[in-house]
Amino acid sequence: MREELPFSHPTICHDPQNSLQRTKQLMDTNRWPKLQQIKHKLVAPWAEITDPDEYFFAQLLATMLLILPTLGLIVSFLPPLVYPQRPISQEYDFLIVAGSMWFWIIAYLLVRAGYHRLITSILIAGATIVVFAIVLIEKDYLDLIYLTLVVIFTGAVFSMRTTLLLFFTYVLGFLLVPLAGVANLEEVISRPLSFFLACSLLVAFTTRYRLQQEENKRKALAASEARYRGLLEAAFEGVAIHQQCQIVACNAGLAEMFGYTRDELIGMSLLTLIQESFRDSVWQNIQAGIERPYEVQGISKDGSIRYIEIIARNQPVGNEMEQIVAIRDITQRKLAETRLRHFAYHDPLTNLPNRASLLAHLRDAIIDIHKNPGRQFALLFLDFDRFKIVNDSLGHITGDQLLIIVADRLRQCLQPEDLLARLGGDEFVILRPNLSGKESVIALAEQIQAALVQPIILQNHPITMTVSIGIVISDIGYRKAEDVLRDADIAMYQAKAKGRSRYEFFDVSMRQSAMTHLIMEADLRQALEQDELQVFYQPIISLRNGRLSGFEALVRWRREDGRFISPGHFVLLAEETGLITTLDWWIIRHALYQLHQWNRAMPDLPPLTLNVNLSSRTFESADFLPNLLPILQQNDILPGQLRLEITERALLKNAQTVRDKLTTLLEHGVHVQIDDFGTGYSSLSYLQYFPISAIKIDRAFVSQLDIDENSFYIAESIIRMAHRLGLETIAEGVENDRQLDLLKSLGCEYIQGFFISGALSVEDATVMIEHLHTVPDGIH
Numbered sequence: 001m002r003e004e005l006p007f008s009h010p011t012i013c014h015d016p017q018n019s020l021q022r023t024k025q026l027m028d029t030n031r032w033p034k035l036q037q038i039k040h041k042l043v044a045p046w047a048e049i050t051d052p053d054e055y056f057f058a059q060l061l062a063t064m065l066l067i068l069p070t071l072g073l074i075v076s077f078l079p080p081l082v083y084p085q086r087p088i089s090q091e092y093d094f095l096i097v098a099g100s101m102w103f104w105i106i107a108y109l110l111v112r113a114g115y116h117r118l119i120t121s122i123l124i125a126g127a128t129i130v131v132f133a134i135v136l137i138e139k140d141y142l143d144l145i146y147l148t149l150v151v152i153f154t155g156a157v158f159s160m161r162t163t164l165l166l167f168f169t170y171v172l173g174f175l176l177v178p179l180a181g182v183a184n185l186e187e188v189i190s191r192p193l194s195f196f197l198a199c200s201l202l203v204a205f206t207t208r209y210r211l212q213q214e215e216n217k218r219k220a221l222a223a224s225e226a227r228y229r230g231l232l233e234a235a236f237e238g239v240a241i242h243q244q245c246q247i248v249a250c251n252a253g254l255a256e257m258f259g260y261t262r263d264e265l266i267g268m269s270l271l272t273l274i275q276e277s278f279r280d281s282v283w284q285n286i287q288a289g290i291e292r293p294y295e296v297q298g299i300s301k302d303g304s305i306r307y308i309e310i311i312a313r314n315q316p317v318g319n320e321m322e323q324i325v326a327i328r329d330i331t332q333r334k335l336a337e338t339r340l341r342h343f344a345y346h347d348p349l350t351n352l353p354n355r356a357s358l359l360a361h362l363r364d365a366i367i368d369i370h371k372n373p374g375r376q377f378a379l380l381f382l383d384f385d386r387f388k389i390v391n392d393s394l395g396h397i398t399g400d401q402l403l404i405i406v407a408d409r410l411r412q413c414l415q416p417e418d419l420l421a422r423l424g425g426d427e428f429v430i431l432r433p434n435l436s437g438k439e440s441v442i443a444l445a446e447q448i449q450a451a452l453v454q455p456i457i458l459q460n461h462p463i464t465m466t467v468s469i470g471i472v473i474s475d476i477g478y479r480k481a482e483d484v485l486r487d488a489d490i491a492m493y494q495a496k497a498k499g500r501s502r503y504e505f506f507d508v509s510m511r512q513s514a515m516t517h518l519i520m521e522a523d524l525r526q527a528l529e530q531d532e533l534q535v536f537y538q539p540i541i542s543l544r545n546g547r548l549s550g551f552e553a554l555v556r557w558r559r560e561d562g563r564f565i566s567p568g569h570f571v572l573l574a575e576e577t578g579l580i581t582t583l584d585w586w587i588i589r590h591a592l593y594q595l596h597q598w599n600r601a602m603p604d605l606p607p608l609t610l611n612v613n614l615s616s617r618t619f620e621s622a623d624f625l626p627n628l629l630p631i632l633q634q635n636d637i638l639p640g641q642l643r644l645e646i647t648e649r650a651l652l653k654n655a656q657t658v659r660d661k662l663t664t665l666l667e668h669g670v671h672v673q674i675d676d677f678g679t680g681y682s683s684l685s686y687l688q689y690f691p692i693s694a695i696k697i698d699r700a701f702v703s704q705l706d707i708d709e710n711s712f713y714i715a716e717s718i719i720r721m722a723h724r725l726g727l728e729t730i731a732e733g734v735e736n737d738r739q740l741d742l743l744k745s746l747g748c749e750y751i752q753g754f755f756i757s758g759a760l761s762v763e764d765a766t767v768m769i770e771h772l773h774t775v776p777d778g779i780h
Contacts, residue, residue, distance in 0.1 A: 238329075242270045242286075242312075243322040257308075257329050259301035270325060275299050286312045286323055295330065307334040347422040349400055350407040358421035358429055362481035365433045369474050378441040380430040381470040381488035382410075382448070385500040387426040390463060392616070393652035398458050406465060409451045413444060429488070438473065438505075445469050445503040466501035468492055473505070490514040521577050523559065524570055528582055533557050535590045536759035539768060540611065540730065540752045543744050548768060550609030550643070552752060553591035554759045555583065575615065584618040589631060592642070594762060596635035598769060605769065611643045613675065616650035625664055632668065639669025645696065647675050651686050662691045673730065677718060687725050694749075695722045699733025702753070706738040719746045 232239050238254025240247045247265050255262050258273055271279045278296040285294065291313050298308040309328040314321055345357040353361070365377040384406070391399035403426065410420055410428060419431040430448075435441060448467065455462040470491025478484050490513070491506035498504065527533050537551035557565040574580040595610045618624060632642065644665070651658055651674075662672055671693035687695075697718055704711035715731070722729045731743050734753030743751055760768065 238327040240265070240270060240325045240327070241322055242325055243317070243320060245269050245271075248322070254327060257300075257306070257327065258298065264301075270323075273298050273327075275305065282310065285310075286314070286325075289314050293328075298327070307331045347424075350404055350422050352407060352428075353419060353421040355421070355423050358419065358423070358431065359481045359485070361419050361431055361433070362484055365431065365474070366478055366481060366484070368433070376435040377474045378432045378435045379472045379484050379488045380432075380441065380445060380448075380503075381472075381485070381492040382428040382430070382467050383492050383496070384426040385466045385468055385496070387465070389649055392649055394459055394461065395653075401458055402456060402463065402465070405456055406452065410448060413447045413451055429485070435473065441471055441473070442503075445471065449501070449503075468495035468500050469503035470495055471503055471505045476506075476508075487511065493517075517573070520565075520570065521573060521579075524557075524573060524577075524579060527557060527559075528579065528586055532559070533583075533586065534761070535587060535594065536761060537594075537765040538752055538759045539757045539765075540609070540750050541756050542750055543748060547606075548608070549750060550611065550641075551760075551765060552611040552645075553587055553613075555587050556759070575617075580615045581618045581621065584613075584615055585627065588612055588628070592631055592635045592637055595637060595641060598766070599636065599638070601766075602769060607638050607641055608769065609641055609643055611645055611673070613645045614650075616647060616653075619644075619646050619650045619661075620653065625661060628665075628670075629668060632670070637669075640671065642670045643673055643693070644670060645673050645675040648677070648686075651690055655686075655689065659690055666691050687721075687727070692727060694728040694730055696730045696732055697748070699753075702731045702733045702739060702743075703735065705742050706736065712742065715743075715748075716746050719748055723747065 232251045238251065238257045240250040240254050242248070247268050247270055250262060250265050252262070255265055258265075260268075271283060274282050275297040282296055291311065293309045293311040295307065295309050298306045300306055307330045309330050310325065312323050312325045314323055316322075345354060345360075346352065347354045362379070369375045369377060387399070387402075390402060403422075407420070407422065407428070410430070414420055414430065415432070417433055419433070421429045421431070423429060430444070432441060432444065448469065452465045452467055455464050457463075470488045470493070472484055472488040472491060474484070476487075487506045487510070490510045491504045494510055494513070495502050495504040504510075534556045536554045536556050538554055539551055540549045541547070542549040555567060555571070557567075557570055559565060571580070571583070574583045591610055591612055595608065598608060665672060672691070673694040673696055674687075674692055675696050676698045677695045695718060697715055701711045701715050701718075705715055706712075719729050728749045729747075730750040730752065731739075731748050732752050734740055734743065734751045734755045736755055740751065740755060757768070
């Protein structure tokens, strides 16, 4: 098993086996072949030694076994050759030298017998014997004590290496005696002994200091390596050491990243983890020494592709070069970037291209037709009719489901090269980049309308969608994609203005109409700010007594040039631009103020009622009641005087909230009436659920009452149903006496229309109030 993280200094290793191997290599340098052969035979017992210090001393012991006996014999038996002044009869020299030689022989035999760990103790014992031999000859007790303490101290405190060196110095001291020319017994004893003691102290303390320094270095290096190893293991990145095209070490992060175990990665080439198409570039970057991160694709053990970021650094180790490679898994980041890029150019609901994507394709189409003058493209702008009613009545979740189904149906109408995009809400756009002719785009528009005719069942409700389409063909010579989209939008609004559920081709005159529309919007904002609007009042007559019951407040706009703008134009504009809420509150404030003035001016007359139309957006707003109730109090409006007219659509959203709001209004004397009943998404259940006071029969039925039998039956059914539910009815749009008579016969309570009077100014309405009995003949 390899070391998991051998990230150590290239020249230092703490592995005992590696250290032992290096020691063996150092000691076995083949300088003297013959001597090595003999030495290998002598050190055979130490073949299994695992401690590097013990192996070193074993080698040293074997070397001295070869050298010291030879030197001992030379000194003992050939004295004339060494120091002729010394007589051979002085046997204590032989005793000391020969004793030293035999001491090493005994130590070697003990090691061969398996007692190599007791060498230090034996050396200490041998040293004591030698010291006593010296004392017997010299009788120098001070040297005895001194030498004994040194030997015991060094043997006990230091390693076997120090002890061996001390005794080697001791023997060397005796061998150096003849070189000094000493023949005196005292000098023979004292000089070697003094030399040995001095060298012993020098070697002992020098060795101790050096060993302490080495130990401190080893501890510091071990601590540093532990921190480095912990840092690498804690790193999120994968780290590998790559040498000679193989991974020689790695951390757990790399193995986990690619689904391998560490043992599987060791020995593999780093390039195995790189997708094949990127391997050459990665290897070139590593060889070139590029030390900056770059992105490539990796391949896991299971074959899955991973996005990775690599940074590598080359560093020399001995005569070789290795690479330290850090790998970061950026797969999730890449997937997130892909999703963000997709969402930046696609609609999240339908997964269709969005406005940004459409404009990019449209720019390409414009460039293409300028390069190829014979080519054309067409752009179709689709907006679904009355989608907001469906969305409000059935809820936004159902509306989203409807859009998804519609998008699928639109896809089925397209050619492969066509682009379908969703701009938002219920607006879709189709780009046909290669138009063969106008007939082709007409066929596409008709195919779309036919595809949407089939009912869509959602929440058990069959929904039939119709669409208004604006079409632009590129023969006008467009330069900007935004201009094409703008003109298609203009053509779509023209289709809506002409009755919806149709298509219209754009022409330049429509652009002028759109500019007029924008100008009118700006003027309407100004009119609201500067009170240029006026409230007119259309009388409501009671058929029970023929008297004036009240008025309906209707807004009129007279421009600075004196021209009146039809409410059908600017009210619709206010709804489209979001100004309808501002317009509603403007009417409420002015109408209630005028009602307050009439109450003060004519206190003796019966209280008049005042009907005010309210848009669903204003009614649904959270601040509706907090804004309305203070206005009622400020103008001293009596209970029952204010009648708010809302459409059926306002009741179909958040039923409980609507009910609570209607109940609060009724508690403050404000009655609510359903306007244009029968023309929207009628549901009879809400007539019982909500506290409603009256129903207004739409002019579409009243105007045909005297000529269309079906309209008569519908009006009759509405009036009877209302009476059974305890509700009053109001017929609007009465234009002749025949209609009046029929409504009276059906039991309708109130009427209004041009047969009675059109909308009156404040002055004219005041005159009518003062002459309550001046109403058309035949009403009584």
